[in-house]
Structures are given as structure tokens and as C-alpha cells.
Amino acid sequence: MATVFNGRKIAQNIKQEVKNELSQLKEVTHKTPGLAAILVGERKDSQIYFRMKKKSAEEVGIKIFETIFPENTTQEEIEKVIQKYNQDTNIHGILVELPLPIHINQAQILDMIDEKKDVDGFTPQSVGKLAMKDRDPLFSGCTPLGCIELLDRYNIPIESKHAVVVGRSNLVGLPTSMLLLNRNATVTIVHSKTTDIHEKISQADILVAAIQKPEFIQGSWLKKGAVVLDVGINQIPDKTQKSGFRIVGDVDFENAKVSLGEDGFITPVPGGLGPMTIAMLMRNVLKSFKMHELKN
Amino acid sequence: MATVFNGRKIAQNIKQEVKNELSQLKEVTHKTPGLAAILVGERKDSQIYFRMKKKSAEEVGIKIFETIFPENTTQEEIEKVIQKYNQDTNIHGILVELPLPIHINQAQILDMIDEKKDVDGFTPQSVGKLAMKDRDPLFSGCTPLGCIELLDRYNIPIESKHAVVVGRSNLVGLPTSMLLLNRNATVTIVHSKTTDIHEKISQADILVAAIQKPEFIQGSWLKKGAVVLDVGINQIPDKTQKSGFRIVGDVDFENAKVSLGEDGFITPVPGGLGPMTIAMLMRNVLKSFKMHELKN
Incomplete structure (x- = not known):
């Protein structure tokens, strides 16, 4: 049986580290880091993530400045708020919960965020510097960072x-590929147009699954001793649950655990990269806080 | 025997297309596109590329604004010139011949170039948008574009x-990977830390060689029927030549031609992606010219 990563515990450790460092920094700076969090509309999943980020921020000592817009808000209103936060010296990070409603030009919104406050690593400048050799971005995406951090820990x-x-999404697949490449992995990016996906997956020493298809990747496809990072978060019907559903990843976890064997590793879903993502967001805000407040 | 791409002829066709379009545009705009070309120092290879770009620009009807700095020039002097060209409405593209001398902060120079005049596609914004899904950069790198264009033609x-x-350089390996991914290829990036490089190469339907190691990739490594794009430009000693050397690529061309078989394709070096790179630069300047002058 493969080792199951304890994402919750590692995330808790990271948050504790951030909390300790922030409390030391408070004595020097007499300031509290501020994270502007913008939520638009009423998507259930977005609301859940938003709440979890808020809760973690409170735990570690980051002040949340929350802006909640109704679904039918305008592009202009969101942009105005971002401009305000870009200039506000009490704000060290700006996060916009994605996806935005379809009538909003999401790219234009993200492009507006000051690179120095882009704690989600979503701006083209951040992604460009991540992709370029010898050019470290100020911030990389939190889920990609969580993948690397979990391996390191x-x-x-x-x-x-x-x-x-x-998967090759802007949020996970692409930036995670770039981080792995920066750490000198040989990287293959597969996606919906890959014909022999099963065969490609069987070659992986490290597999990152980020396609949002419930249990798509079968245990038998995996190489013995491989390391599996499952970023998928999918609802499937489950009558044994009060809610009527349960959350599964992109990998068939139970069979994978067996196929991977004793030398293998796999993240659970939930309890793997979910908590890691939030922990890395806290660390990005800490990084931004130090960058802004310890300039001299 | 594999088909040998005729990069020179395709490049000539592209330049003719650019020339025709520019002459039509002249009737509408009464303007000539301007390309600012900056060369620092006395590297022989940089001087050659610089001259070839100048010559092509003259052929197609692009006016070159040339700035040549001595090796010992300062960061400040180069930055001043870029600032000037960023503002100059007669300039539609800015190219800085790389590499710059080591006492110059190359990244800082490239970052200064206005994204709208970044006809080499080197700025983090351009690279970021290239890497991101559904975000087209204004300009991509000319060698990467040349690879795709050759396949398309x-x-x-x-x-x-x-x-x-x-290879995973900022100039070729990385952006070419991203362009291939955008065109729905399954992409593997291998590099100096890849252990089984030979085996990875043998899986390629399309191989892009960009490591600058003369004839490193052997013919026998290649899959029958594969398509090989050799971006390497390397000097090796050759007593039969007046110069005492000849130019070869990263692939052992003669053996590769045989191994690839009748269904294979391979670029020659020289005469493959070299001329294509210059042709795509001309096309990027044309694109910029249209973007700036046909606004309404």
C-alpha cells in the first residue's frame, strides 16, 4: 500500500510557521498584513473556498478585507475595487475568487492586479517570469506551490x-509544469487531445492530476512506486452521505493505493492539495508583507 | 530518405508576402514600419544575425533604426535608448540582439520594452500570455513561430x-513548447538533467532540438517517420572549408535523414530555422505596424 500524504497536517504546520513569523514581524513593523478578497456571485464552491481562506487568514493573523459583489455586478465595479486595493498600503495581497461570472472579462480583471500584490500568481507577468529560466516571479500559484511543497516536506x-x-489549466496544470521544470524534472503535459493518455501516465514518476474528471485515472495505469498528486475536486452521488454526494479526486484512490505499492505516494481527496493551497496562499501573503514592510 | 524542409524558400515566400502587404498598406497609411535594432559589443555571431535582419528588413520595406553600442556601454545608456524608442511613434518594433555583455542586466532591459513593440516576444507579459490558455500574446518569439510556420506550410x-x-531556453525551448501545446500537441520538455534523454527522444513524433550541442542527437535515436526541427547552430572544425569550420545543427543530419525514412522530415542547418526566424521577425513587425496604424 502506498503512503498517503497528510496534506492537512503539513498545511497546519505551514500555517503555524506563518503565524509565528507574522507575530515576530509585528514587533518590528507594528503592522498586520492585509488580504483583499473579492467574491462575485453565489457559486457554492467559490463560497466554500472563500470561507476557508478567510478562516485560515484569521488563524494566522492576516486581516481580510472582504468585498462581495452580486452576480450581476459590472466589470467597472470590480475594476474600481481592484484599483483601490492596488493603491491601499494596508493591503499586501489581492485575491479574486475564480471563476467570475461569464459576463465579466476575467483576464482584464486579473491583468489589473498589481504584480506586487498578486498573491495568487495569476497575472501574465507572474506566469511569464515563472515560465522563463532564471526569472523568479514574485508569486506563483498556490496549488502549484502546494504540490512542490508537499514533495519537499x-x-x-x-x-x-x-x-x-x-491538464493544462492556467490555475494548475500549466504553472505546476513550469515549477516542476524549474526543479529540473523532465516534464510531459498531457490533455484532452492526447491520444494515448493511459500510456503517457504509466511513464510518470510524479503524476499531477488536474482535469476535474472524477476517478478518471485508474489505479492500473500507474507505475509502481510513483508519486501521485491529485488536484481534482469532484462531486459524485453517494446515498450513504447526508448531503447525497461525496468528494473524489481525478484518480481512483483506493485502487491506486494498491497499484502504487509500498514505495508509492498519493494525496487523498479531500485532505491533500486543498489545505495545501490555502496554506501556500498564507505564505504568499507573508512573503508580500515582508517585501512591502521590510524594504530597508 | 526523409524530406528536407526548404527553410530558405519558405522564408523567402513569407518575406514576399510581408513585402506585398506592406506596399498595399503604404497606400492607406502613407507610413513605413520602423524597427529599432540595438546591438551591443562585438560578438561575431550577433553581428552576423544583426546584418541578416537588417538586410531582410530592407528587402521587405521596413526601415531600420540602428543603435550600436560598444562592449563597455552602461545599463543606463541602453535603457535610455529603449525608453526613447518606446515613445517614438515611427518605431513599431524594438529588437535587442542577445546575449548582452555580462555586466548588463539583460532581464531588466527586456522588461522595459513596451509589450506593444516587443516583436521578439521576450517580455514577461508576452511569455506569460503565451503560456496561459486563452490568452494570446501580441507577439511570440520568432524562432518558435518559425517552427510552427514551417510545419503548417x-x-x-x-x-x-x-x-x-x-532544451528549455527562454529564446527557443520554452516558448516553442508552449506554442506546440497551444496547438494541442502532447509536449515533453527534456534538458540537461533528463536521465534517459535518448529514450525520450525516440518517442517524438515532432522533435525540436535546441541545445546548441553539435550533432548531439544521433540518427538512430529517432522514430521512423518523425519530424525533426533542428534549431542548433554550432561551429565545428572543418579543414576542407576556407574558414576552417562549418555550421552544423544539434542533430546528426546525414544519419537522421536515413533513420527517419521516407515519411520523415528534417530541417537542414543552415537553411532551416535560421531564415524562418528572420522571416517571422518581419511578420511580427508587420503585425505591429497594422496594430499601431490601422487602429480605427
């Missing part, structure tokens, strides 16, 4: 390993 | 093919 080597990333 | 499909890119 379990002392799993990345260099020269063959990492296969399933 | 020979009607070679990219979608669902396994593209293996050898």
Missing part, C-alpha cells in the same frame, strides 16, 4: 524525475 | 502528436 526528489501533468 | 499536423522539445 516528504523529501521526495524532483530533479531528473519524469513528471507527467494531466 | 508543409501541412504537417500538430494536434495530438507527441512533441519532444530538447
